[in-house]
Each structure stands twice: as C-alpha cells, then as structure tokens.
Amino acid sequence: MGAYKELNISPVGRVEGDLDVKVYMEDGVVTRAHTQAAMFRGFEKIMAGKDPQSGLIVTPRICGICGGSHLYCASSALDTAWKTHLPSNALLLRAIGQATETIQSIPRWFYAIFATDMANKKFANKPLYQEVVKRFAAYVGTSFQRGVTASGRPVEVYALFGGQWPHSSYMVPGGVMCAPTLKDITRAHAIMNFFRNDWLESVWLGCSIERYLQIKSWDDLLAWVDENESQRNSDLGLLIRAGLEFGLDKFGQGVGKFMAYGTYLHKDLYQRPTVEGRQTAVISPGGFWDGERFFDLDHLQIEEHVSHSWYTDTPASHPWNEPLPTPLPSQNLENSDFNGKYSWSKSPRYMGHAAEVGPLARVIMNANPNNLEHQIQDPLFLDIMRVKGPSVFTRVLARMHEAPRLYEYINQWLSQVNLDGEFYVKPTERDGKGWGATEAARGALAHWIEVEDGIIKNYQVVAPTTWNVGPNDNEGKPGPIEAALEGTEIEDPHDPVEVGMVARSFDSCLVCTVHAHDAKSNEELARFKV
C-alpha cells in the first residue's frame, strides 16, 4: 500500500467562474477526484414569469466569454417556439457572430489560460523549456502579448454587426437587428485579414492556411512540423514538439465519449427553423461518439441528474420536463460530503453516459463518414484519437485546429451576405416549446424554453462546463473532468500543476480550485486555482 493522499485545491485559477477540486492520490497518482462548482446565481429562476424575449438579454450575461453563443441559442429557441422565418442574411450574420467569438477565444485561451503552465518549473529540465518560457511566459513572453492582443480583432467584426462584444443581443427571433452596409462587410474582411497576417499565419502556423488544411492524419501533422524551419518554429510547431517532450499526451484522458450539437446553421437550410430540422442544417456537424461508433444527435437523449448537486432531488429528466431548480444549503470544499451533494453544477448525461464536450468532440464529429455534403469533412482527429487517444495534448491540439477553418468560413460567409436582401422578418409571438443549441468555444450549449400565456414558464440552460465539470451522476459515475483527473501523476503535491493543466485543457468556464489532501492524515497539502 503506497502513500495515500488527498489534495484540496481552492481556488484553481485561470478558468472562468468558481471551481474547486478535491483529488485523492496514491503513490503520487490521482485515484479519484471531485469537482465542485462554488457559485450560484439562479438565472433560470430569474427568467420564469418574464417576457419571452428575456433570454436575449439575460442569457448572454450568464457567461461573458460565451455571450454570443448564449445569444445564438436564445434566439434559436424562440425561432423554433414562434415558428419564425429566417432570411439567409440573418443566418449568415449569426454564424459570423458565433464564429468570431470562437476564433477570438482560441489565442486568448491558449496564451492567457493554458500555455503559461508550460512555463512552470516542473518542465525546467526539458530541452525546449527555455524556448517555451521565452514565448509563453505570462505578460513578458514574446508571443503572449501578440496573441492576447490579436484575440481582440475577431470580436471587432462581431461588434460591427452586434454593436459590441461581449454582451450584445443583436440576434433576435426572426433574424438580426442590424442591416449592414458595404463598408461594414469590407471592413470586416480587412480586420480578419489583419488577424491572419498578424497572428494566425505569421505566429501560429508558420505557413498558409491552405497548406495547414491539407493535413489529414497524425503522420501528416508530424511531417508538417519537420517540413521546414518556419513550421517547426511556429508556435504550433513548438506546441507539438514541447507538448510531446513534456508528456502532455500522457495524461488527462477522460470518459472517452464525446457529444456535440454542431452549429453554424446553413444559410439556405434553416429558413424555417424547427427542432427536428436542425441537425441536418448545421455546417459543423453534431453527434455522439462512444469511442467506436457515431450516433446521430437527438436532444431528447439528454437528461440532467441532481443527486450530487445542491438542489432539491428530482428524477433524472429531460430539460423540457425539469422543474426550475430549488437551491439547498451548500458547503465549502473542506466540509463537503462527497457521498452527498457537493456542487452547484448538475450532471447532464447523454443516453445515460457522461460525455465530454468541446473542440475535441467537434473535430471528432468532423470525421464522421456520414457527414453531409455541406458539412465539414475532416478525418484528422479520428486518426489522432486512434493513434494517440485523448489527453491534455490532444484536447489543446483540437482547440487550436479550429482556427484556420473558422477563418476561411468567416470570410466565405461575409462574401455571401446580400446587401439587397432582408435581415429580419417580424415574427408572430405565440406559446410553445423551443430548443436552441450551438457550439460555444468550449463546447455544446443549449437552451430549452417553454412559453405559456405569453410569458416564460420554463427556461433551462445546459452549458458546456456543466457537461465537463458536473459532479457524479445518480449512479455515482464521475463527470468528464473528474474522470480525466484519475490516473494523473502529480510530481509535487505542493504545486500540482498537472491537475491545473487537465482542468484547463477543458477550458472550463468556472474559476476552479483544486485541493490536495493526504488521504490518511487528511492533512491539506496544497490548494490552487486551475
């Protein structure tokens, strides 16, 4: 029997929101982990009984990082409930909003949240460490400032159509508020071009977008790194070389099942929005992958569990049938009973399974051989999953892989906006149920609404972080981050950077805190923010 320890980490920084993590270790390896979401605001309760369009104002403010994604869901939920008509222009401008928010998040997350951990002293004995510190160290790294500053560019495009980022409400049932002019479109192209020249191709790829998108397999990717000095020394080249050298591909596996709703409703395929018609209209495909097989996405397969969440017990149920949550007394991490309730997060399950959501889930769906002609077809990550499997490294690579393709789509959609066409068709308000979904930068996001007597009767939001960070379900099975922490080797329990890297690789939308405990003496060894 080896040394058994518990690690309490509170707060775990550089994620958004409040998350605490408790890990139990044996011989320096995590054997079990509990994640605790530590803050409650009750947005769903605030919306009940209010104007049906309240979600357009309220839900972007659930999360300042995913505000455009919440808006995409809130407007879609009303589109399906009110049976609106959506002009092509509106579908394009909504997709552009979603895509610019996501591409903004890619360099911002990589440099400000993730890569600073690669400059941790844990890796000081590795040959590439000096180069990593030179580029990725917080504030002073040569790429840090460039990446963080470049991340502001794409949302300038969002602001051209939405007025500002974060927190616009420009997507409304029936279309969008704006009616852009020629100069808005040309300026948007110019800003995106600046983003490409200033960071995406010059700093990140070291090659053209076209060249990068030719990569179809893990072997292709490795060959790409060694193809020339420019690619080898790009930030992506360095991430791949250092990531493998530092062993980031060796931990943070997770539950091995993935779910995506997909997003970017096609301009010609969703002018009559329905819940049933959504999945064939998305450009970035949705689905569920159990590690071997692909399944079509069906939102009715989703249920939320609350047996370990600080809410009154209710049976596992689909969001349309769920009551609004009634909060119960909570505890800090130190005093939480992990056999009972221990988080403000619920535990969503797909066909009864915990499922990882996020960029890795999306790029796996891109490799589904059954994708339709208008959908992304890209086999790369199914190959990487087969050769390398899931890990911190694979997750980071998936996140970054989306930038070049999104860049191409944003320009394509901008060029398709018809300045003589309609942007909004005034809808008729009516009662009913609706569902709106999207892929936020950090994963699958959906809103379920029920309007009765002209006011909101029920509003349920299931956020990507709820999927990833949720506690144990009714059967005691762990959530994806809890599972991903298991098996992680912690070199120094007083600076458990590995736990931080696992949590941050999911880009959790919570401020996470990890506590490390010696399991026998229960002495707290360390706590830190992820």
Place this chain on the structure above:
Amino acid sequence: MANVLWLQGGACSGNTMSFLNAEEPTVVELVTDFGINILWHPSIGLEIGHQVTDLLNDIVAGKVQLDILVFEGSIIQGPNGSGTMNYFSERPMKDWVKALSEVAGFVVAIGDCATWGGIPAVPPNPSESTGMQFLKKQKGGFLGEKYVSKGGLPVINIPGCPAHPDWVTQILVAIATGRIQDVLLDEYHRPKTFFTDFVQTGCPNAISFAQKVDGHFGKRGGCLFYEVGCRGPMTRASCNRILWNRTASKTRANHPCLGCTEPGFPHHDLVKGSVFKTMKYLGFLPKDVPTGTNKLAYYTRAGFEKVMGTAENIMGVNKEHFETSK
C-alpha cells in the same frame, strides 16, 4: 506603481473579457509600462490555491499594500444572508470583500452586478445579490451608505454590462498616476468624465430622433427610441464617443441601447412587454421619456413633430437626410 487585486463575485467574467480587449493601453502595457501590478486576477493570475489565500490574508493583515481593489460581479448574500452560495478560498466571498475593503486605498466596482446588483438582483433575486454600495438606485448596498475607502472616496462605480475597457483602464491609470483628484463622481458614484453625456451623444440616428422617424430591426436608418425601446436619450455613457471594440456601438449597429449604465438595468425587471419594445401609455405615448424633459412638454413637442412629418410627407418634401444607402 499601484497594487491591484481583482476579484469576482456573482459574475459572468464579462468585464474581464471586455478588459482584455483594452486598446489604450492594452492590459499587457498596463502591467509592463504603466506601473499596474496585478497582485492577482481570477483569469490571468498565476498564483494558485494556498498562494492566493495567503496573499489575501497578507493584504488583510497589512503586510501587502492594496492600492486598488477591483470587484466584478454581485455580492452574493444568499441564502439568508450567509453568503454561502458563493464560496471563495473556503470563505463566503462577501466576507473577503468586507475585510479587503477596510484596507484598500480605493475600491472600484466594475459592471452592473458590482455597482447596482445587475441581472442577478432581478426579482426574485435567488442569490440575494446586491451591489457594493448600491442596490439598484438605493444607496447602501453591501458596504453601506457611509463607506469610504482609505483614500477617502466611496466605491468608484464603473457600470455597464459590461463596462467599456477604456473606462476601466483610464481610471486605473488615473489612480496610478496620481490624478485621482480629477476623478469627479456623480450621484451614483460614476466618474463624470465618462458618464455625463448621454448614449445619444454621437448616435448617427440623433437626427431621426429629433424628427420622429422610426427605425426597426433589419432596416437602415431611423431612430430606435419609438418602437424597440432604445434608452439612448436617458442613459449616461460615452458609448458613441469612445467606440466599442474600436469599431462600433450598439446604436451604430441598429441595436437599441439597453440603458445598462443606469441603475435598474434590466429596466422594468423584464416584465412582459418590456423587452425590445417601447412601453407606452394609451398605445402611443412612451412611458420613459428623455432625461431632463417634462413628460407633458415632451409629448406636446413630439406630437407636433410627428404631425409635421406626416404633413411634409403629404406635401412631398424631400427627406434626403433620412435615407441610408447600402
């Protein structure tokens, strides 16, 4: 050099995201060139766990000087005043805020949640949220009506949902460069330099407002005050003077101003008929009229303009001013 500690309560991180878009100066320049020393920040701080708790304890004990406490998000007091719906470093966040505000040189509340309670405080206010020194228009909030920081000022409120990054960085730079005496506060503790003019100042549709030309969603030109609830004429903020994301503002993108720098946002607490609709008496008289006008005087003047406009249309007066091209 100024030590800044930034904490989040009932927050969405939107003000942090907005802050990261700052241009003049950028966040990195604020640190490297303007002497702002960020002791810790939840999204970009490097310290973790114990290191954070130790830092907070050192600040409270006076071992580390805290020049500026920046707070984002509401103060969560639920349930029943305990604050346990928002733990941070093992304590209710509200207890940390109380202790830190007693040692801070200046306290800056950023965004509507920290200033007036914001969306979390909309009835039924499930988390018992309040602002730092106001709850909606009511002075008091969490720290109380009489609170002043060591530097002699009440909580400096930088409202907005979110606050514009330049409003935040400029106030931080003003404090760090010893210009705090130039920061004048209005009745809601907002720096007057940003919150004296109205959103309507600089709005390209101001002429349509004057001439009562209606705007609508998906249409170029026209004023959004009459039908879709724009609050530009009664909201003090510099959104149309200092643009958002370098490029735009809500009203420039045909998005009605939501009035988010005024206490009480979201106005009318989201009741049926208040979202993206101008609330009216008798079906045509706006319930909320521009700040500084008497309702009856406004209705009389507006009615005259409306009638004149209709008469001009009948007479075939050329109205090139209101035509906007693609």
